[in-house]
Amino acid sequence: MGSDFRGKRKRAGGGRGARTSALLACGGFLVAGCATMPDSGDVRDVKASNPGDSQVRVYAVQPRENAEPDEIVDGFLEAMTSDDPGFATARTYLTKQAARTWRPAQSITVLTTAPDREQADRLADPENQGRSYPIRGRQIATVDSRHAYQPVNPVEYKDFIHVVQQPAADGKGKEWRIDHLPPGLVLSEADFQRNYRSVNKYYFASGEDWVVADPVYIRQRQDPATRMDPVTQTVKALLEGPTNWLKPSVDSRFPSGTQLKAGVTSLATDDQSTLKVPLNAKADRVGGEVCRRMAAQLLFTLGGLTSVRVEQVELQRSDGERLCVLSKAQAEEFAPVRDSGRAENPFFVDEDGTLMAMPVGGKADTPGDETPGPFGKGRMPLRSVAVDRDESRAAGVSKDGKELRVASILSDQELRPALLTSRAARPEDRLSAPSWDGRGDLWAADRDPSKPRLWVVPDGEGEPVEVRAPWLTDGVRVESLRVSADGVRIALLLKEKDGDTTLRIGRVEREGGGARPAVAVVDLQPVAPRMEAVTSVSWAGPSRLVVVGKEAGGVQQIRYVQTDGATSTASILPGLNGVTAVSAPHDDRAPVVAYSGNDGIVRLETGANWQRMVKVLGSSPVYPG
Template sequence: MGSSRTSRRWAGSGLVALTVLVTAGCATMPDSGSPEPVDPPSGADQGVQVRVIPVPPRDGQSPRQVLQNFLDASIADEHDYQTAREYLTPEAVKTWQPDTGAVILAATNPDASSGDGDPDHATVVLQSQQIATLDAKRTYRARPEPHYSASFTLINVAKDTGKDPKDAATKAQWRITDLPPVLILNQTNFRNAYQQADRYFFTLPDPSLPPGSPGADQSVLVPDPIFVRRRIDPASTAAAALAEGPSDWLKPAVRSAFDGTDSVGNVSTDTSGAVRVQVNGANFQANESQCGQLAAQLYFTLVSLNGPGSIDKVTLTGEHGTCYLGSAQAKTLSWAPGSLTSAANGGGVPYGRNAATGQLIRLDSNAAVAGVLGSANLPVTLRPAGGQLGPFAVRRDGQKAAVVSADGKGLYEAPLDDSAKQLGAALVTSQAPSPGQGLSTPSWDGFGGLWVVDRDPANPQVWLIRGNNSRVAVPVDLPTGLTVDSIRISSDGTRAALLLLDPVTKTRSLQIGLVVRVSGVQSAAAIIDLRAIAPQLSDVTSVSWADPDTLLALGKENGGVQQLHYVPTDGSGSATDTALQAVDGMTVVAASEDRADQVLADSKEQDPKDGDTIYQLAGSAPPTWRSYNHSGAVLPAYPG
């Protein structure tokens, strides 16, 4: 779940935040006057974050100092930004709306001010590199721009300053009268002031499937990452954000049980982890099922905020009726987050292919699977040819697998038992001239849908094959000039991690697209609104889902070496990502959506005679690569 990912990333960046804030003196060290007290970190922030004490305006500060202090005060631990508003004129107070969005910059150091000859008017320009934005729904989006510029107009509101320039400067009272309407802060202060959480929404039914078929009406909770202010009642803020509905990006693929309710009250939590929330406009006596769904959405949202084991029970009180959801019951819900992952469906074991024979094997036992794909007499089309071995994917329940032929031209499916004695016809065929341009590694969603990319330059296409082996083309809303090189679908089927190939530079970028299900004959799904979530990586070789809201990418930065990066689906880890060193020659990374499973990788050794080696990531602080000791195995992969 999201909490594990959030805790991991904060642990890696906290020391930096503490050091930078204290040494630079941004918000905790005033640039003039007596030192202000700083409360020591406590609780979840111990050794990680610092509390920001705002400094009110003082006479005699320059326009640049006033702006800097305003920026610092705006990220202080005040619910209503009271101190920051003291730096604004009454007119500016009305136009500044910090809760409607934010711009996150690399730095917030105002340039020198200019008065244009008027001693009582000044303009201060803030210029920096833009990192990201936060919208009114608290949704983070990576938006790297090399040049961001914002102008602030200030006026001197002091009266009777006298004619002596020195006396006038000492009594000057500069206030901001014109400024951008949103919050502006640097990435260090953003990490200090904000905390990430996942709010959860239900997948929509698939209108293209017959009622009662797998995936037609089954729902599962999907994470929708948000950022809330860390020390300003984050639980109540997260609950309110949940009731407001999903992000604009995720909205076309999900629904909320909160639809039709008015609002939620503040979250009340006692020392035992019991949560109480008032839901206005809800009649739980008339609709008990709605109450259970509301409680599930809220329970998993608060757990993502506070960590596993933090919530014992959630009690919802409507205008009529009350219901509750306990932690034990929450874990058994069919729609719980991650309930469609391989681990939740008995398939959380890694697989590989025998490099010499092509047999599909279980890496936990190094034994060939049952059925035609594990046969010593593998069909010729799936055997290694010319040093090539086609990729594969095991269905998330471990009952079937799909394998691409060595020449990249055919996709075949077979059960992992003895029910099928021979390989059937290809589900998809490619006319690509070479294996590297043929079919990509396939990927299964949690509803049994099989996804694969045909990289044929003459006819590139993403295909979806469903339970009755019907094949439908899936349109992708691609950026100009790029093509889809591979796809990894989330277990809930709402998001697709795509590696996009630039045919000019031959590099691959990582983007995430929203999967919307549609009814009709021509297509059952479409991938829309692609977003770059790892802009710091210039080339990505392999990607795998690490949990329902995080990807594990094998890639490199400009001029850098290949490394492993945990990438949140909203791109919020790009600025503070702590990369893991990769082994030379790594081509494939394999993770499951359960963090308890080992991360595996395939490396092509520098000496071709040694073949490939599978490594596992073991240990901590920092983890290291160790040989997995499965002789002859290549292409490690978890189901999915």
Template structure:
């Protein structure tokens, strides 16, 4: 269950130069009293009841000049249907060769055609440019990349006058051109799911080392054009280029979706072509990928999935069949537990409604012999142990949360103190993945590095593509193949990036590196904290240049996961969410936050910050991971 969904927010849709306000069911839509070729009605379908504005395209008007023809064509691209009407604006040859599925360029503002000439009655050809700032792109696999308006384009269109005297578009870019408001109105984000690639170096090291787990790979699909079939086709087609190095799919090359139907019993029936389904294990893996992809659309439409080929061979999947490999399965049984460190002595407490209980073992007691309180602590996903950094930042411990552990163990890692060390020039940001690997950042200016600890062995993790930036903080996902990094550039700005964790080697000689870095929220220039909030989104506390600090949900493809940022983050030092995958909004663990000025801790419940206890002061307030 996603923490937030943009499909539940009121939206505005710009159509043919007018603005239509889409409201929730039970409301109304403000209709324009003038404008161009758009026609609007309230949606009667059940696929997307929250968004009621529908746009129907109108073909070219007789005698239209090139600029009017181009405006009509661009408006037709936003319509809730296939592109048959849009092709009527093209010559026969262009209609055959134009590929609307080549991708989408999302412009900052409405496309405004521009020409350096005026069309005359004797002209037989004409050219128009469409300039704009691209805020995002969607590729031919429906994957989104945010660019933040940093890319200027000038898209060329060539028109010819045909024998009947009518103008038509003869040359144009492949794909769609659409402004960001119409993009949000016409497309919605859907998660498709793939299995995390196995780590060849971890075979047999832990009980979960070989466990399959599904990972969300978000895509953008048309809202009301058979979204279930579109989603099924997207998962069968394979993962995004970015995620593909760390995932695998059960679908063989050549498999295609024939049809998808859903009956009144909420059973999805998917028929595949080009695949044998006689191997029950392989069939169930495919069915599980499809089930979570269709069920995750949040409409309660699918409770079971039956997968067949045209000969009737097949299998089925439900959420009860594979909880051990469903999305978030490695988040752990302790994923919803809350912990805080007492500010006065660093003791780790498990939070209750308004107080806390000291954990078992040495972390539940003040440090002996008046030693400094421990620094950052991260509880493992299973809740059985925790990583702790010493008060001086130079030792890393892995400590059992058990009565059998009476004293602090020997450190897993020690780094040398250096003359003139600052508190931030040390170990920081411990984080656990769901397979038991511990991650940490070493900020030593003379030896900056990312480290992974497996068992008692420490491995340096190369990070590709830093381009002069340095890693300040990290948070690894429970699946262990994606990692959020806070990078600091030479100017001091702290930005959010996502990377892929690629494992290799053997059990005796493992290899690991972080690759595929991409900006997850380019407009945020000062990121204070980040945590995984679900299998496909992050909770980020940060601010844009010149603005106040706020909480933001960010999808793993870099797109905002809600229409507006969460309020109330200005005074917070950190915020934390859980990867716990809930079945309903009521079960979603609340966002946790700690106030910068006094260390008071809060929970975000029903969109309101609730103080845990006015007498509690904490150095951190966290979930496992």
């Protein structure tokens, strides 16, 4: 065998003039339209609707004296997009009462473009001579107070901003100010992506000793509300606990109430790349093993920040004394997938239904390698396959879709009896392609229209357990599935009654142990609501999926999507026609592989284009999982 299997803004709005923005190229500063133009440096136009550079900075400008109500509303909408500490300048557009009660950290409403401010409806407030300005847009997401991103099917957003006249600060005359505004922040998608970045917090799977990624959003630079730098924001978010969606299935090893020591707004590594994290008294009495796991949560969480290199973490008591120290290498014991030191191997099923391996570093148009064991010998021709994360066993669905069996891919042995059998009449209504989680449990769906079901086989052998799935009603069935390495989340392609296929992510909940635990998949969330037809999905790391689908009226795309549903234009992979299957490795050391009806099995190396990978005809390319 040639491969080794064993390891392992033009903001629109009635009555609003065109806004001119200027960028100081040498400093990367975006200046609001009402600001004074700089008298030195290169100047060029910038559209805030450009997804653009995260280094661009928007500076809020205070309202001018005797500003008209239109200017107050427009200036406030601009100021919301800035990094102004405490949003102090934005608050100058508000009445004293509104400034006291506005909570910009409460939530973020994300719109496709900047909010469209319409002309004031003067009839809406005839008594006190105020002005009511409707604002509209297409909402695509919300971010809650726990920093969790939640996509929505694009819907019309409507709210209003109301302005009144109040005595001016100098006691002479009156000034227009806002006394009613939408809750939190209202930002365009471009402004949101410029100001915020995704980070993974990590918590332990309930009852287990490995970590689970929990994506949230923090500010790219200093947080206006807390004055914290990105590293400190990230640590604070971790200590606040998991997001509401993930919370039922994970645990934090930090004692309840643990926070950063009062007054800490900046954390930086020393010359040994050690990050010292001072905690409050809630953590003073933790033991060594608990502290190690606390430090592991921090190391995994900080590992996703490109702005800092953390090789080890030192946790400190409230008096500054050391609690424990843990290195990045030591934290690896808590990873859901251990780093074997080499790239993962992709597999596929050839035209005869034989399980084959693809040497990841091989040349284009290689023949592939037969795997040892029954599936490599063709004793049961396969329709689809999944290889466990140790690359020691494979689960295969027979060519007619009726049976699911498990066999070794390290040595030859007798083929074991079927674990699952579908009674559906048509092959396309029978068993889905299987999937392994990092626990060694095997998952598959029976797509029988008369009784669609979801199954898990503990340890990949023994008696299958029917998974409680209350959403499998009214003609809904699981077309395909992929389980995360941590076993806590499952990506599902659901075929609806109307024939549309949508992508959802569910939370796996387990009760009891032994050979037959009670397992449920609940609280399904949309992942790619703007995609109307999804044909394939694969995990591509701890909190990212690679998805094949298309948006309404668009062409097929292959793109990366965060498990919370967040996307960016940079996530789109090079085009490839006729893709029906895609698979990605757990890390980025191996290429993405796909099956195209036009090109066969292909791979995509970083920075390259798609390239045909194997010479023989085949389908169902998969990485372990």
